[in-house]
Amino acid sequence: MVTGWARGASLYEATVRHTRLRPVAHRLRHRTFYWVLDLDDPPRPPWWLRPFAGFPARDHIGAPGQRESLDEFTAAGGVDTTDCSVTMLAHARAFGHVFNPLTVYWCRHPEDGLRCIVAEVHNTYGERHRYLLRPDERGRDEVAKTFYVSPFLPVAGEYRMALPEPGERLRLSVALDIDDEPILVATVAGHRRSAGTGALLAATARHPFSTFAVTANIRRHGIRLWLKGLPVLRRAPRTEREAHREHTR
Template sequence: MVTGWARGAALYEATVRHTRLRPITHRLRHRTFYWLLDIDDPPRPPAWLRPLARFRTRDHITAQGQTLRDSLTEFAAAEGIDLTGCRIRMLAHARAFGHVFNPLTVYWCRHPETGPRCVIAEVHNTYQGRHRYLLTPDARGRAETAKDFYVSPFLPVAGDYRMTLPEPADRLHLAVAYDLDGEPTLVATVTGRRRPAGTRALLAATIRHPFNTLAVTAGIRAHGIALWARGLPVHRREPEREVHSEHTY
């Protein structure tokens, strides 16, 4: 049963897989867990649980003084999409033990009368850069977009993403394929199963994945060193402008 502080939220214990196809083959796999929540009614754990799960606006793209909803609404409006009246659900890691890192945060924007309005994919890199892509997927959750944000030192800011981001239900199954010069170059997938959110579920997930996002960050750096050691060329990064606020929710 979902306890009061986690009403409307869910946990997904998931497996993340990355496969680099060229110019060398490299694979990584790790286990983690995500939260699915309504951005207007996020989980509010009791004080003794907050070290394990805290949700802060500034951990996502917001300008000073903005709420997350205002930030998403402004971004979508600039792309010609009106989010007025939409429910927005977010899949992301929570801040735990003072740390959070979300390589990909997904927002599903759905109007109660007209159905899905859009999907927003928010990408963070390990250099504190943040960027959003606005997508209008087909009925199977598939959409394409040009890559215009630096993510990995081993990939240029060029090429295209093919994303499959259906809204999670009992199962979570996301996929991002990256094509460079028209050739498949990298494929990433996230698969998992829904768990009722609440105190027991959070404690169990934390025991199984005690340093959830720290492990993600450490894994990215370790695999980066491995790729560098194998001689993969490095692409220079241009600094990005980071925007965030001090609000919490």
């Protein structure tokens, strides 16, 4: 049983894989670790551990301690989550840096079970977008892609997401289909570890500067895709209203 500053939280050391199927084949793989925590009661490390794990509100649209934002978003989609517990999966801020390509929120009602999943996508331009999922018993749903992420992919197609709640094992999958053909598959697979001082220091030692590595890998593989001849698709500028909505709701 985890007590103290990390009670209710878990660490998952995981392998992330991206497989691009067309128009050119490309694969990437890296190791990292994630936090799974209670959105209403995030870990509060002692001061000397804060360089290794922090959860500031600015890192997410619906950040730890800001339930109103998440509840308003789900309500706009017709789902009431005010009485739900919310479990969040994300990277913590470490050594002053964090980048979460995907943050997941599982909204579970004490009587009804899992009511919805919110998938929060971040891009490298500092923009964020949420997708509301109404999953089946295996955590699966489909949603239209409406947010610019990669300069090598259009804002088009459908995401097929399989985001079952984490237990002893973590298994997430996001596939993008365009014109009814799969173009990209991303997976996260890992095992649960107890959260706490020793586990955090051990995970940091095994994956030093892991949050920097996420950003570096995105840049490195972007260069490789460009060298393979993939055209860069320009990002349409967002209106001030769209930017304000994404950063406040």
